[in-house]
Amino acid sequence: MSCKSVTGGSSGIGKCIAVECYRQGAFITLVARDEVKLLQAKKEVEKFAINDKQVVLCISVDVSSDYSQVESVIKQAQEKLGPVDMLVNCAGTSISGKFEDVEVDRFKKLMEVNYLGSVYPTRAVITTMKERRMGRIMFVSSQAGQIGLFGYTAYSPSKFALRGLAESLQMEIKPYNIYVTVAYPPDTDTPGLAEENKTKPLETKLIAETSGVCQPDQVAKIIVRDAVQGNFNSSVGPDGYMLSALTCGMSPVTSITEGLQQIVTMGLFRTIALFYLGSFDSIVRRCMIQREQSKAADKRE
Ligand SMILES: NC(=O)C1=CN([C@@H]2O[C@H](COP(=O)(O)OP(=O)(O)OC[C@H]3O[C@@H](n4cnc5c(N)ncnc54)[C@H](OP(=O)(O)O)[C@@H]3O)[C@@H](O)[C@H]2O)C=CC1
Ligand SMILES: CCCCCCCCCCCCCCCC(=O)[C@@H](N)CO
DSSP: OOEEEEETTTSHHHHHHHHHHHHTTOEEEEEESOHHHHHHHHHHHHTTOSSTTOOEEEEEOOTTTOHHHHHHHHHHHHHHHOOOSEEEEOOOOOOOBOGGGSOHHHHHHHIIIIIIHHHHHHHHHHHHHHHHTOEEEEEEOOGGGTSOOTTBTTHHHHHHHHHHHHHHHHHHHGGGTEEEEEEEOOOBOSHHHHHHHTTOOHHHHHHHGGGOOBOHHHHHHHHHHHHHHTOSEEEOHHHHHHHHHHTOTTOOOSSHHHHHHHHHHHHHHHHHHHHHHHHHHHHHHHHHHHHHHHHHHHHHO
16 A cells, blocks of 8 residues: 655646546545635545545645644555655645736735745655654655746745755755655646746746647656656656756666666757857847837827
């Protein structure tokens, strides 16, 4: 019997991750705030049972506000379903907009939800994982956690932070046979993306179109596969692969092949990246000129 906990498991990518784990026979705890959405997601996940012993447990908690609360609900869940052997930190939110248009509070809010909201659940499960000398910790970052883009001055840093956490933590817990994975999905068709799109600057839309929109079930399959295999890095699609190879820095390698591929492709991918950066800069410049022209036209009218 294995038990997986998925924060943000009531919607989008997190819900699909829960389904994917359930299809593989796991016990699941879904963690999110809204109880109605949690119950709805529980019903959806339960459809994919492969045996009649499987259970989906719902926990309603804000993963970002109070550590002692997060610790106590996770403890209760472990008492019911047994120790968590995989924690998926997927709860998160995004906001896009020009730096000066983003309300100052939002910078703090995004760090709280996306960063601290991953620290707290991880902190709550790590001691038991170390005692058992087994476990998997997944952090769901974003391609915007690998590159900073127009419109993501509040969001990107909260996703970059996860990488620093993941690298440091991995070095500490590898001897305990616990593996950390960071996933960097591109735009994915979820309620979260629909919400974000309502206020997304044109520049951000045009730049993000480069790597297209993925379906959450595809993204979830890749994430779960990489977490099970214990890969440090999890990316989606050819752009995702290039971005991860290019931004590997001092992150751990999972296999010799992966290391060799990074060494061999680095120069080529940097060359490609410079062309992408050039095209992003020209999108930004074009949008600025267009805005100024339409402002001037408005004045004349
Ligand atoms: N969709 C995309 O384009 C991409 C998304 N990502 C990342 O993937 C993750 C999931 O995104 P997506 O599926 O689009 O998001 P959704 O908005 O569809 O779902 C977010 C989930 O997180 C939960 N959640 C949000 N805030 C909290 C909180 N404070 N405490 C507990 N649960 C919380 C929500 O439930 P509730 O509100 O009830 O708490 C919900 O279950 C996010 O971290 C996002 O940044 C990364 C790259 C691309
Ligand atoms: C060799 C170099 C290759 C370069 C490829 C560059 C591709 C850039 C596209 C970035 C897209 C950002 C998506 C953010 C998704 C997200 O996190 C939000 N939608 C959350 O809601």
